[in-house]
């Protein structure tokens with residue numbers, strides 16, 4: 001998506017070979033005009049996929065997911081990051097370990113917001129090692145719901161997430177794909 005790639009070129013800062021700072025328009029301050037266009041682009045791409053619900057993970061996925069859900073006329077469910085296993089039958093949970101941040105949490109979804117009839121679109125800001133997306137996939141397996149697609153703003157194609165999701169046969173649509181990075185340098189997939 002040209003607008004997103006242009007914005008990354010203008011304001012994204014490659015801190016090293018692995019981490020891209022985008023806090024002026026995604027992670028801290030949010031460019032709402034760009035997010036609206038992003039939502040519209042996801043809605044257009046996934047319009048014939050039979051999507052019934054949009055899901056994301058708190059916190060940076062929420063902005064693009066809100067706009068995508070709005071453009072699709074669907075509800076959005078925000079998966080929570082709980083630090084402990086919640087006992088009881090009210091929720092589905094899946095453990096996610098983040099390589100980038102060295103954190104671990106229980107991705108949590110209330111059972112009342114998902115059903116086997118659902119066909120879900122998952123939206124997130126980054127695809128790095130795919131751990132959040134894999135947590136989502138496991139939650140959908142537990143819920144018996146179908147996955148209609150995965151929409152990503154920035155994919156770091158040199159990390160393992162993309163291949164992992166491709167190997168599962170999932171439809172992954174990334175708006176900006178970074179082939180490699182280094183301090184001050186970002187190369188996109190053509």
Ligand code: G4P
Nearest residue numbers: 018019020058059060098099100126127128129130131132
């Ligand atoms: P993965 O889900 O693809 O495996 O990613 P990983 O665990 O490695 O990433 C953990 C967190 O770090 C995620 O945010 C992810 O969005 C973020 N992240 C990964 N690579 C980058 C990067 O190059 N730049 C930035 N800015 N963030 C990156 P999170 O912990 O869920 O945080 P948030 O959604 O609350 O912001």
